[in-house]
Amino acid sequence: MPVSRSDPIPDYDLIFAGGGLASCLTAYRLRQRHPTLRMLILEGAGSLGGNHTWSFFPTDLTPDQLNWVEPLILHRWRNYEVRFPAYTRTLDTGYCSTHSEYFHTFMMGALGDCVQLRAPVETVTAQGVKLAGGECLSARGVIDGRGPEASPHLMLGYQKFTGQVLDLAEDHGLTGPVIMDATVPQNGDYRFLYMLPLEPRQVLVEDTRYSDTAAMDAGADAHAIGDYVSDQGWKVVDLVREERGALPITLGGEIDAFWEEAGEVPRIGLRAVLFHATTGYSFADAVRTADAIAAAGDLSTAALHDLMVHRSRQHWQAQGFWRFLNRMLFLAAEPDRRWFVMQRFYGLNQGLVERFYAGRSTLADKARILTGKPPVAILRALKCLPQSSAAAHRGSRADASGNRRELNN
Secondary structure, eight states, rough: OOOOOOOOOOOOEEEEEEEEEEEEEEHHHHHHOOTTTTTEEEOOOSSSSSSSEEOGGGGGSOOHHHHHGGGOOOEESSOOEEEEOEEEEEOOSSSEEEEEEHHHHHHHHGGGGGOOSSEEEEEOOOOOEEESSSSSSEEEEEEESSSSOTTTTTEEEEEEEEEEEEEESSOOSSSSEEEOOOOOOOOOSSSEEEEEEEOOOOEEEEEEESSSOOOOHHHHHHHHHHHHHHTTOEEEEEEEEEEEEEEEHHHHHHHHHHHHOSSSSSSGGGGGOOOOOOOOOOOOHHHHHHHHHHHOOSSSHHHHHHHHHHHHHHHHHHHHHHHHHIIIIIIIIGGGGGHHHHHTTTOOOOOHHHHHHHHOOHHHHHHHHSSOOOOOHHHHHHTEEESSHHHHHHHOOTTOOOOOOOOOO
């Protein structure tokens, strides 16, 4: 009688391909909830988290979530400011930030035994991963967190930014962040400056643009930051670091087709389209995803795939109104007048603004945003209602991959 053989024991219980924000937060939460879990985080670079500053509002998270991410918060402020041609406003919501350098140090302390740096992943399957060097590792569960990937099923605009952390000769005088200063020349996009006062004489200044393309001119952006800093009357002593990127802003798409194309491996973070449709903020969604996976009873690839597809679809449906507003911003408003849309929004009730950032806008909030004097012409706004308006916009300009796709309403 033949002897039956059991399947070989996998190398790990769970492998994360990519050591970005969502992967590390999920692994950290799993370590808290399941300390004996055999995990591996594979990161192609020499550090976790890339080169980013992540920010969020305390009202984005529940008290329990705020409690477990508290050690990761590097800076916290009681209020923040916005500046527009018509007014300057201070909101007392509060604001929190962390930087990837601190994030890396913290995560290596908490998860260093399950992190492999300079380990670029070549192939990800439901059973494991193959590294660029040829080594194959198996796992009961595999999660792909290697950042956003271009897809013909997503219609995108971009929030692109160049940031500099600057040491100043004297105190900058800021009492809190300025998350939008849109009083600057727009230069064909919705453009604003973003400032975080890190120390009395140290500030992060970002030149940020809502743009149709992800193309960037780092030299021009750095020059623009220099002009802005000079206009503030600040003298720069030292450039501490620079960071730049292009966050996706969703205008439309087909989420079911997106996941069908993605295959059987679960995705996480920006790769799963889990970010705020209008702001591109991803920290709060990464925290929520970490909680959901840590609470799951089954961490197999198949079960995690079902979980992440469900969460991504729910998130997509919940963000539908914001994609419509994005289409108004990108398609109905003249580029040099896009700031007017945001100026009107920030004139509304503070609670409405908080719920918007938290992704919990009520029907009353949505009605209030659309009532009153509209920020763009009514007929142009109505044309943005169907998602096909985004496809038509994309059809007028080839995207980076040259793909064109018409969507149904």
